[in-house]
Amino acid sequence: MPPLRMLYSRFTSCSGCQLTLLNCEGELATLAEAVEVAGFSMATSRCDDGGPVEIALVEGSISRTAELEELLGLRRRARYLVAVGACALTGGVNVLGEGDREVLIGQVYGPGLEGESFPPQPVSRFVRVDLELAGCPPEPGDYLRLLGSLARGGLPELPTYPVCMEC
Numbered sequence: 001m002p003p004l005r006m007l008y009s010r011f012t013s014c015s016g017c018q019l020t021l022l023n024c025e026g027e028l029a030t031l032a033e034a035v036e037v038a039g040f041s042m043a044t045s046r047c048d049d050g051g052p053v054e055i056a057l058v059e060g061s062i063s064r065t066a067e068l069e070e071l072l073g074l075r076r077r078a079r080y081l082v083a084v085g086a087c088a089l090t091g092g093v094n095v096l097g098e099g100d101r102e103v104l105i106g107q108v109y110g111p112g113l114e115g116e117s118f119p120p121q122p123v124s125r126f127v128r129v130d131l132e133l134a135g136c137p138p139e140p141g142d143y144l145r146l147l148g149s150l151a152r153g154g155l156p157e158l159p160t161y162p163v164c165m166e167c
């Protein structure tokens with residue numbers, strides 16, 4: 001079976017979800033045999049060629065017009081679009097900011113983004129999401145099950161986690 005072409009894209013997020021995958025050091029060599037990385041800025045200097053991919057992993061919420069355009073392009077390219085982590089699934093911590101939004105944007109991004117940003121939104125607000133990898137960040141085992149199942153031509157059974165658990 002040829003390796004799956006996979007792309008990892010990061011939007012408004014802390015990068016913790018991609019670091020969790022990169023920290024699966026013992027399994028990355030095995031994964032590399034099953035997956036061809038078409039783009040993953042934190043993991044490879046290879047430039048994304050813009051071609052079709054089997055899997056687009058999407059981290060982060062969408063809060064800028066440029067991110068939205070990129071997301072729509074990813075949806076057209078990907079067979080499976082996977083929302084990774086709480087930011088992508090729900091908006092995550094990005095929606096918790098309080099106070100004047102313009103001041104917050106200036107503090108986070110610096111000047112020049114006025115008019116190009118909007119309140120953070122989950123990925124599913126804009127595109128169809130095929131699979132969801134929950135967590136903040138996701139469990140490493142869930143990541144590996146997801147990619148392993150897709151590499152074998154199947155679909156993973158992913159757990160859902162409660163937001164709060166009673167003690």
Ligand code: SF4
Nearest residue numbers: 013016085086087136
């Ligand atoms: Fe960071 Fe959590 Fe968002 Fe992942 S879900 S990018 S770990 S804040």
